[in-house]
Amino acid sequence: xxxxxxxxxxxxxxxxxxxxxxxxxxxxxxxxxxxxxxxxxxxxxxxxxxxxxxxxxxxxxxxxxxxxxxxxxxxxxxxxxxxxxxxxxxxxxxxxxxxxxxxxxxxxxxxxxxxxxxxxxxxxxxxxxxxxxxxxxxxxxxxxxxxxxxxxxxxxxxxxxxxxxxxxxxxxxxxxxxxxxxxxxxxxxxxxxxxxxxxxxxxxxxxxxxxxxxxxxxxxxxxxxxxxxxxxxxxxxx
Numbered sequence: 025x026x027x028x029x030x031x032x033x034x035x036x037x038x039x040x041x042x043x044x045x046x047x048x049x050x051x052x053x054x055x056x057x058x059x060x061x062x063x064x065x066x067x068x069x070x071x072x073x074x075x076x077x078x079x080x081x082x083x084x085x086x087x088x089x090x091x092x093x094x095x096x097x098x099x100x101x102x103x104x105x106x107x108x109x110x111x112x113x114x115x116x117x118x119x120x121x122x123x124x125x126x127x128x129x130x131x132x133x134x135x136x137x138x139x140x141x142x143x144x145x146x147x148x149x150x151x152x153x154x155x156x157x158x159x160x161x162x163x164x165x166x167x168x169x170x171x172x173x174x175x176x177x178x179x180x181x182x183x184x185x186x187x188x189x190x191x192x193x194x195x196x197x198x199x200x201x202x203x204x205x206x207x208x209x210x211x212x213x214x215x216x217x218x219x220x221x222x223x224x225x226x227x228x229x230x231x232x233x234x235x236x237x238x239x240x241x242x243x244x245x246x247x248x249x250x251x252x253x254x255x256x257x258x259x260x261x262x
Contacts, residue, residue, distance in 0.1 A: 025087045029242070033070040033083030036063050040111070041092070042104050056104035060096040067091065077231045112243060113189040120172040123196040127203055128165050133229055134158070134207045141210055148210045157206040164199040171195055187256035194249040197239040204233035 030039065038060045046055035063070060067090035072080035099107030135158060138149040148154045175192060178185060185192070207229060240246045254260040 026084065027087075028073070028084045029082050030070070030085050031082045033063075033085050034072050034080070036070075038096075039063050039068075039085060040098070040108075041087075042108060043092075045097075045104075046102050053105040055102055057101050058098040058104040058107040059092045060098055061087075061090060061092045062096075065090060075234075077234045079231070113185055113187075120168065120175045120192045120196055123200070124165065124168045124172050127168070127196070127200050130207075130229070130232060131158070131161055131165060131203050134161075134203060134210065137207065137226065137229070138210050143210075143212075154206070154210055157202075157209055161199070161202040161206045164195075164202045168195050168199045187252055190244070190249040190252040191257065193243055194246055194253065197236075198246070200236045200239055204236035207233050 030036075033039070041059045041061045042056055043059050044055055045057040048055045061068065063085075067088050069086045069088070070083045071086070072083045074080050075082075094101075098104075099110075135149065138154055138158065139147050141148045143151050143154070149158075171192065175185065175188075178188070211226070211230075244252075255262060
C-alpha cells in the first residue's frame, strides 16, 4: 500500500497504520486495528515531498510486503478506529494555548512589517483595508485565547475534550489563516520566500504563512470539523 502526507516520515522509526485485521460484522469501523509498523524494515520506504516553502517536512510512504508482529498493536485488536479517534482528538485540540501564543507573536510581527512596507507612498499600516484585515485577525486570536482558557479548565478537571477538539482545531487553524492572509495582502507581490522587503528578513514569516494553507486540511478539513461540531456537539440532524 501507499500513504501520502506523513509528517516527518523520513525520520520516524515507526508509523501508525490502520489495517483490517478482522471481519467488519456489518460495521465499517469494526475489525480495524492500529498497528505500529517498523519503518526501518526493507518493506517500508519513505520518500520526501518538497513543499512550496522549499522544505520537505512530510513524505510519501510505500509498503511492500511489510510485516508487523502482533505485539505491535496499539489499543487492542479490532479497536483501531477508537484509538485513531483518540489520537485525532489529541492532535486537534490539545495545544490551543500554545497555538494562540505562537500566532499572537506572528500577528505582532506582521504589524511591524505593515509599518515598514510601503503602499502607495505610505506605510501599509495606514491603509484602511490592511488595518481591517489585521483587526479581523486579532479578533479571531482573542476568541481563540478565550477558548484556550476553556480547554485548559476542562483538562485540569480531568475531562475528555471529546468532539470539542474539532472546535479547537477549527478555531486555531482559521485564526492562523486569517493572520497569514493579512500578511500576504500587506506584502502583495512581495509574498515570496527569501525575498526581503524594506530591509526586513521575511523568510520565516513567509514560510509560516505558506504553511498555514495546510492547517485547514490536515487532521481533518474544516468541512469535516464543522460537520462533527454540528452533529456531535450541537446535536443538529444529519
